[in-house]
Amino acid sequence: MNISVRIEQEKDYRIVEEITRAAFSYPERIERGGIGCPYEHWMVHELRKRDGIPALSLVAEMDEMQLQGSQSGFGRRIVGHIICSKAEVRTIDNVIPVLNFGPLSVLPACQRKGIGKALIRNMIAKASEQGYGAILFFGRPEYYPQFGFKEASAWQITDSNGYHYPAFMGMELVPGYLSCAKGGKYYQSNIYDDDLNRDKVRDFEKLYFASDC
Numbered sequence: 001m002n003i004s005v006r007i008e009q010e011k012d013y014r015i016v017e018e019i020t021r022a023a024f025s026y027p028e029r030i031e032r033g034g035i036g037c038p039y040e041h042w043m044v045h046e047l048r049k050r051d052g053i054p055a056l057s058l059v060a061e062m063d064e065m066q067l068q069g070s071q072s073g074f075g076r077r078i079v080g081h082i083i084c085s086k087a088e089v090r091t092i093d094n095v096i097p098v099l100n101f102g103p104l105s106v107l108p109a110c111q112r113k114g115i116g117k118a119l120i121r122n123m124i125a126k127a128s129e130q131g132y133g134a135i136l137f138f139g140r141p142e143y144y145p146q147f148g149f150k151e152a153s154a155w156q157i158t159d160s161n162g163y164h165y166p167a168f169m170g171m172e173l174v175p176g177y178l179s180c181a182k183g184g185k186y187y188q189s190n191i192y193d194d195d196l197n198r199d200k201v202r203d204f205e206k207l208y209f210a211s212d213c
């Protein structure tokens with residue numbers, strides 16, 4: 001498929017947000033979201049300003065020619081994106097920095113062609129090279145274990161409310177890194193807090209995507 005992955009640049013911002021919005025516009029997500037249109041594109045927009053890690057905001061590209069229905073072009077086109085952000089595990093006497101990731105988005109017409117896989121593998125490799133100790137995140141439990149992610153309960157870490165469940169997963173990049181996080185609670189950027197951000201998301205949607213909403 002000739003998929004390549006590179007660091008996102010400022011010129012990519014709009015197309016990345018459009019892809020993210022399209023990827024999360026599937027019916028179950030709209031029903032579950034309850035805050036109007038999907039809001040993951042807003043998260044990407046805001047994460048670039050706070051808590052996001054530019055060196056771990058990655059785009060996947062493919063040859064234009066390989067895209068279904070492509071009318072023209074011999075260039076490369078962005079078809080997917082992943083972004084990492086700062087997060088931490090708090091125990092009674094420790095704060096352990098970890099990496100969070102998401103949203104992860106692939107253009108609907110290009111899904112199931114290995115693009116998500118390329119983005120995740122690349123992100124894990126780059127995060128390891130950059131010295132991060134572990135990744136913790138919330139995501140689809142049917143998708144992520146193939147990359148080596150395990151339920152966070154393996155390290156006895158809960159979410160900030162004290163719960164664990166299959167969608168809360170993680171991976172150590174440095175073996176043993178999470179051993180001192182045992183019994184801790186996980187905190188990620190408040191970008192991910194639906195209730196807190198509801199109005200801002202609606203305003204953003206009106207301002208930037210009103211024509212096709």
Ligand SMILES: CC(C)(COP(=O)(O)OP(=O)(O)OC[C@H]1O[C@@H](n2cnc3c(N)ncnc32)[C@H](O)[C@@H]1OP(=O)(O)O)[C@@H](O)C(=O)NCCC(=O)NCCS
Pocket residue numbers: 023024104105106107110111112113114115116117118138139140142143
């Ligand atoms: C989930 C998503 C990122 C996967 O990306 P993708 O490029 O479609 O997936 P890939 O082609 O890399 O899939 C790799 C493998 O996972 C499997 N897979 C893909 N999506 C899956 C899903 N939703 N559930 C279970 N398995 C899945 C594929 O069958 C493939 O297996 P194979 O290599 O044996 O064929 C993409 O479908 C997407 O953007 N979905 C909408 C947004 C979303 O849900 N993001 C993730 C939120 S946690």
